[in-house]
Amino acid sequence: MIKKVYLCGHTGSMNRGCEAIVRSTATILNKDGISDITLLSFDEQYDRFLNLQTTVKIVSYPNRSFIEKVFTIIKRKLFKDWIWGFKFFYKKLFDEIKNDAEKDNTMLFNIGGDTYCYSAPYLSYALNEMAEKNGIPTVFWGCSLDERILSDKTMKNDVNRYSYIAAREKETFENIKNVIKIKEKLLKVCDPAFHLEKKKTPLPEKFIAGNTLGINVSHLIFSNIEDENDIIYKNIRCLIDYVLSQTDMAVCLIPHVYNSEKNSQDIKVLRKIFKDYKTHDRISIIEKELSCSELKYIISKCRFFIGARTHATIAAYSSEVPAIALGYSIKSIGIAEDIFGTSDGYVLSKNNITAEDDIKNAFTEILIKNENRIREHYKKILPEYKQSIIDATKKIIGGIK
16 A cells, blocks of 8 residues: 655646645545655745645755756766766655655655656656666656657657556547557546645735636747737737626736746736736736635636636636636647537637637637536536546555555
């Protein structure tokens, strides 16, 4: 019986989707009697700012010195061994995991669901290889992988090392099924964040509970984040103008990724949008750095939601709020298809947004016209959909001897 779980692949909670995965995964594991959960983190300080230590034990990945980094680069160049550096620098951490595994039945969950989508995840490769050599079972948890990435030989080998793989949408499931050798260890699940619990927090002063459109945007959907004539900026303004002039609804701008040092924080874009409307009595913006559970509470009080960040949209789906994803990834498209049977209308790709009223038209034609039908659909599909990851966890824990 598994007694301890390490959660790997967590880059930090500035991305509230990452925080949501940690919290919801802990909730799911707790239901199977596993409470000894350690989170390996690249940003322990910020995780503690959000009180994540009350849910899991947090251990920092060790920092590498400049000399160590240079030494690793030289070694990689000479021997073409890209994984070696991670084995070397994280040896002490690996040894601690091995020692735990010798004392108790221990398992590694790689919770970096889309880590493999961007560049070669050498640390994940190193962890997975170490675990396999030492007989420690591993799970690729709530993952997304596109077909192009799986053509890489190293990636294929790594995927096949996992004891179990929990794919969070159908397309990833099919992609992995084509390369995995032992089909029985591949499981289809919902994203763990569908089980994230809400935490009550004060609503903004201009927020109308049950009659507010929540909007989340990310720099990733803009062609030029600095250009206010960008087609996405024009679309968001067109949408807000319509809601404020043609309906009695309020609008709330909701960030889901925070980062004080880079342009990747949502609030920078949202502030630029908000400045044109800040005197209006029916629009608000979330400035405070709330936790994922608090943001989910606010989203759950919206009537409709349109979001670019996948886990902001998941907060809406799981709260039965009719939503459209401004999609740019396999996960946003795949999750919408799993819930609605199609992504058409429920996901708007930035590549297909060409007119400045495209988002507004989708809002009126998909969400407003089908509001009751969407809510009824949620009630029918979500219980079984959410149960998929509970059942998969039982199979995973029960399948490890």
